[in-house]
Amino acid sequence: MRASLIVALAAATASASPLSLPELTSSGGYGYVRSPDRSVSLTSPRPHDYIDVSKLPKNFDWRNVNGTRYVSISRNQHIPHYCGSCWSFAATSALADRILIFKERNPGNKPSVEVHRGVVLSPQVILNCDKKDNGCHGGDQLEAYRYIKEHGVPEEGCQRYAATGHDTGNTCTDMDVCENCLPSKGCFPQKSYDKYYVSEVGTTLGEQQMMAEIYARGPIACSVAVTDGFLKYSGGIFDDKTNATDVDHAISIVGWGEENGVPFWVLRNSWGSFWGESGWMRLVRGVNNVGVEGECAFGVPRDDGWPTPTKIEEKEEDKVKEPQEETSVESTLGGCRQKLHFAGGERVISPLPHETMDVTDLPKSWDWRDVNGKNYVTWDKNQHIPKYCGSCWAQGTTSALSDRISILRNASWPEIALSPQVLINCHAGGTCNGGNPGLVYEYAHRHGIPDQTCQAYQAKNLQCDQFAICETCWPSKESFTPGVCEPIKKFAKYYVSEYGSVSGAERMKAEIYKRGPIGCGVHATSKFESYTGGIYSEHVMFPLINHEISVAGWGYDEETDTEYWIGRNSWGTYWGENGWFRIQMHHNNLGIEQDCDWGVPLPDGSKPNDFVVDYQGNEAETMVVLHSSDDQCHLFTDVFGRLLQLLLGCIAIFLLYIKRKLEFPIRPIKVWAMDVSKQSLGAFYIHCISVILSIVMIAASTENYDEVRK
Incomplete structure (x- = not known):
């Protein structure tokens, strides 16, 4: 994505004045790179074939459906470095939302705590291992779903986002999919953990197909053309007047609405909560503004959203990643x-x-x-x-x-x-x-x-300077990735x-x-x-x-x-009972x-x-x-x-x-x-x-x- 220093959101308001934006070079900023392969893999009826879109509600938003929030946390792809990984974030965020939706629709005999537990999927695994895309130099959410269909994707607690990819030297060993680290032996592949798969991969075209798909099965991953107005967006219903449709950035769409007669999409970005409306945007709907109603992609969660246990055999090259610096x-x-x-x-x-x-x-x-x-607890972490x-x-x-x-x-x-x-x-x-x-x-x-x-968790001691509290990064003339970073002021x-x-x-x-x-x-x-x-x-x-x-x-x-206590640890969801213990x-x-x-x-x-x-x-x-x-x-x-x-x-x-x-x-x-x-x-x-x-x-x-x- 064509990112620069994004608008900062004031602490107590929904919008703020934009900060000065650096001049972007023509060689940088394209995170969405369209794959020439547009094939799909569908086995079930398409929602737009059996849903009368004209009868859908005027306002529908997965952020609040009957008092329940189905969307996962907001993310920032631009820290700790700049990385054109929007396509990976759009795909994994939309899929994480769908997993919760599908589990609640099909709980089976699972404990209610597991039914209501939301997940945060790892975009880093896609960046490491999806070789049909270009890592931090761009990719296509459709290809990301194809990768997930074949290989699956674990939760963030397996592989933290590092804003790097196979294009910057990362490998795709077992440890680059799910790892653990101990002070006595360094980092090593985690032997057992869960992966999430999709059973179908498809696309939508146009407003009606998008609405039907979102309503029936959950958020979808779409592409947009990033204009100066988009970069500087700080709130309200955005309506670009430049007629730009050359899409270069990926986002997810979780719903729609109408305000004062103006229809809009509810769009999730991956530029941090200080951008837009807490990291989100309302975009005018029905006129293909910034190309958003072109081709979107989606994946259908396999096994009603329930994970597949994964076990690996330890390989010699995966035993230790690196010795730990601070172990005494x-x-x-x-x-x-x-x-x-x-x-x-x-x-x-x-x-x-x-x-x-x-x-x-x-x-x-x-x-x-x-x-x-209702689940009131936030995401599970791995320190x-x-x-x-x-x-x-x-x-x-x-x-x-x-x-x-x-x-x-x-x-x-x-x-x-x-x-x-x-x-x-x-x-x-x-x-x-x-x-x-x-x-x-x-x-x-x-x-x-x-x-x-x-501030992304990096598991190391850093300086308490102006970057240490809130920062973002963007490509420069000298470097597309890692680019340069600047502190956020609001x-x-x-x-x-x-x-x-x-x-x-x-x-x-x-x-x-x-x-x-x-x-x-x-x-x-x-x-x-x-x-x-x-x-x-x-x-x-x-x-x-x-x-x-x-x-x-x-x-x-x-x-x-x-009698027992219910505790949450910070050792990853592969430990204990999804990271928890009694x-x-x-x-x-x-x-x-x-x-x-x-x-x-x-x-x-x-x-x-x-x-x-x-x-x-x-x-x-x-x-x-x-x-x-x-x-x-x-x-x-x-x-x-x-x-x-x-x-x-x-x-x-x-x-x-x-x-x-x-x-x-x-x-x-x-x-x-x-x-x-x-x-x-x-x-x-x-x-x-x-x-x-x-x-x-x-x-x-x-x-x-x-x-x-x-």
Whole structure:
């Protein structure tokens, strides 16, 4: 796509004044490249053959059908580099929408949580492996659907978008389709995961065929001609007056409507939420404006939208992608999730849920993934790709906050998924070497957090400069891809009005029920890493919190008479139960009820009423996270603190013993001990007791920390 610096959308408005746009070269900007092969593969009747289009509703929009949002999250193809991948985004976004539509129409005997779960498909796999298209130098959504029909496509948690393709040197090995990364062994192909296929591939031509196809089976992928007006679009019904129909960009269309007698299409772009109307556009309908009513493409989800399990055999060339750069702390301790701490103290300005409600009246089961048939949780993530990164402290908190925004907005469009990479960039609690989730809420209160279309997750520590919060990229005269990037000046940020801690099952239930998911620390063990499903339990005498997750509900298993928590991890959807887990309540649960956190977001992008300018310096980082020259997290985590305490205690005892032996070498130990007791302060005895407790705690933990990740 002919992209440049796109219009920025102000935080609290639907449109904003466009920023200055760089001059585009004639050699750059064409992301849609028409394939000469226009063949289709159809086995079922076409909707326009059996639907009377004249009887379709005047307004129909998959963003809201009977109160349910069927469309997936907005994307930005232009970060972290410029890449002409619009065709891949248009195809995968429209297909992801259709998968949810088809599953809800044909639930079979599947659990309702799985029926309502939306997916985000990986455009990166198409860029890596669809050799009939040109990767970041352009392609055709019709070819993308042909690839998916033959090979399938996994979710984003298998392969993160990197704005690269086979044209820029990427390969298409098993690892380039679905990977996992560990600090001890680098990156490697994931052996089992799900793929989604299409059973049919087709095209539409003209307004009536488009409307029938969208209404019957869901969004479609179309092409448009990008004009200067299109680039600068900031809201309203767009009507290009240049008569341009030479299409060079791909988008998806999810519905139509009419306003003041003007018919329009509802169009989804892939240029970030700061462009247009939260990343979307209304385009005049019925006159082939910017060529939109030419040939569009679609795929029909196979197996009613349900995935196909995939298993691979490990190949020698796929065993390790690259060694990890930052492994010493991670491989030693399995994470640096520090004990929850708020540098400025907790901020509680309204009554706490457990103070205002009778917890005994709560239901036996509560799950924000399925409340009266509606899913309120946001997309599932994988912190460990494209490389291993100890960012659980940023993932669990942003997932919980994003879910709470969704709850406050009644799961309406658009889905807001906050960016964990911004928190990593600006050390808002930590880095890829771990951090303190409490400081995420303090940062969100003072600065706000943008959504993921502002800053792509790259799983690495970056500088907190003007690009670190919100950026976009475009082709230059010197480089089509990766091009050059520029910070966005106006964009939506989401703030937190209050925040605090919570512990104990009853108080956690009240907080979750009243206000939504919470973040919690757990002791991630090697056994927990291997979890594949069911109600998990593990006895750890003294849990050492080293990993942050979010908790979105609870349940009760009648067969085993067991209460359990419903938790979301950030290790990809191939882990556990589609990235989630159930764990026993009250005991044998890795300390999940000991150290939890919550924040109350402002869903409209407004600032807190008491918002003040932050004081100088990045206090969140300097007060809690200690760094050495190589940016490693060292002291004051649970494990490091206890090890240091043990070491210092042993040294103190040894030195005192040597000192007394040198002074009175022939006196018996009993007399020496009495002398020490007379001279020592009470602190000495307290320290000895602390040392003994430390020995017990460390001995009680039998886990191999080399194999534990946060």
